[in-house]
Amino acid sequence: MPQTFSRYSSIALVKEIESPENPGGLEKRVALVPSDVGQLVSAGIKVYVEMGAGEGVGFSDEEYIKHNAIMQTAERIYKDKSLIIKFKGPALSSIEQMSAACTLFCMAHFNSYPDRAKLLKDSRINVIAMEDICESPKQDSDERILGRVAMNAALTPFFNDNTIGGLRVRIIGWSERLRGAINRCGNRSPRSLQVIQPSLAFEELEATGTNALYFYDSKSFKDPQGILQKLRALKTHTFDINDFEIKQGQQAITDYQASHPPAQFGLRRIQCLHETGQAGARYGMGLLADHKPSIKKANIKAVILGYGNVAQGALDELHQQGIRHIHVLGRAQTAKSRIDYWLKDADIIINGAEQSVELRGKNFLISNKHLKELIPENSVVIDLVGGSPTNRSPVEAVLSCSFLTAPYFVQDGVLVSSLWGWPMMGMMRETAIRYSGQIVEVLIGKEKLIEGLGKLSPGVKAALVCGPFSDTPKD
Helix, strand or coil: CCCCCCCCEEECCCCCCCCCEEHHHHCCCCCHHHHHHHHHHHHEEEECCCCCCCCCHCCCCHHHHHHHCCEEECCCCCCCEEEEEECCCCHHHHHCCCCCEEEEECCCCCCCCHHHHHHHHHHCCCCHHHHHHHHHHHHHHHHHHHHHHHHHHHHHHHHHHHHHHCCCCEEECCCCCHHHHHHHHHHHCCCEEECCCCCCCHHHHCCCCCEEEEEEECCCCCCCCCCCHHHHHCCCEEEEEHHHHHHHHHHHHHHHHHCCCCCCCCEEEECHHHHHHHHHHHHHHHHHHCCCCCCHHHHHEEECCCCCCHHHHHHHHHHCCCEEEEEECCCCCCCCHHHHHCCCCCCCEEEEECHHHHCCCCCCCCCCCHHHHHHCCEEEEECCCCCCCEEEEEECCCHHHHHHEEEEECCCCCCEEEEEECCCCCCHHHHHHHHHHHHHHHHHHCCCHHCHHHHHHHHHHHCECCCCCCCCCCC
């Protein structure tokens, strides 16, 4: 007979404990906060909560009880539950307590822990990886689209005369309005792309002339020093996203939407990608201050690999901290023939560049040779991508992610850090609340995961990394 999958009528919310990616149990975040448990109960779902599950981020058992949760001990919480929710992947001992054909909903990192993956499969546990659930279809805000189409308009003349490869692009400031512009510029492969501080004096701008473009937003950049007029006097190109928006913004957004049907999958649905980048950059700047105490922010050479959501968080943080010139590297700049130029003498390097599975372990963007020969002693490399021996990071020195028990290591005098869960670095409660809201949306909102494995939306179905198993076997 065919497999059948029922709606989940109850949920077990379990406490984070020591596990392969949580040594020492230092991950304290809970997957659902009390108010969100209340939403689920109001939707007719029984929610069982392990005692003490929220204490690590300041949510008491009493708060869960007020929202009609059923509290259970660690010995009972896994037993006879059809849907188990936690944040990090489970301890091996916890798997033994789960019922066959139940569903585990967590940050699974399935490929990074093959032994645990095999145990889950052998135990016939369905696993839905939170980190793999994506929008379906992709959703783009008007702000992001505006940034893209405005940058596209700014770059069109350079494509038309085939000079894009020699163009030096400077983005003045960072904002959500400029974020899409940075992303679009990065994948158009100019000679260089930097984000600079609006406070820079004209004398500090090294890129001028016909092969330079300054992209800005007059809504926020008022140019008190009159640098734009001086740049134009040197035949330097300038482009104002606000002027573009006023003259043709809405029509350009409408045209973009008409000519770009949404992709099947988009951004992760359960994520704190921007916060991950922020936390990584913040920690990296702290390491740099500790190990290069005499360096001035005006002299820091900061390099970010990638321009996606995590890298943009790092860019936001470095900009807020006053770093004057931030080099943003796209595919052209990270090519083996060019990346040495950017890494040489860098003080802080942040990797936010993902690589496809077939390139992992074969193409290292930041190699051990770079650490030994190009990157100065006491400089900092922050890897926001991470990896494992079977799923390597683009940073060759990173054999597996580091943890709060030992956040960084030193190789050839360079400090390297690649944490699991960067938002744990000072943003545990805030990110727990955000993750919880996203999890509830996936459960009872658009995706309706609560309806069971038989009715998975495309964005969730792609995240079913183990299973489907049911109590009713196939013929």
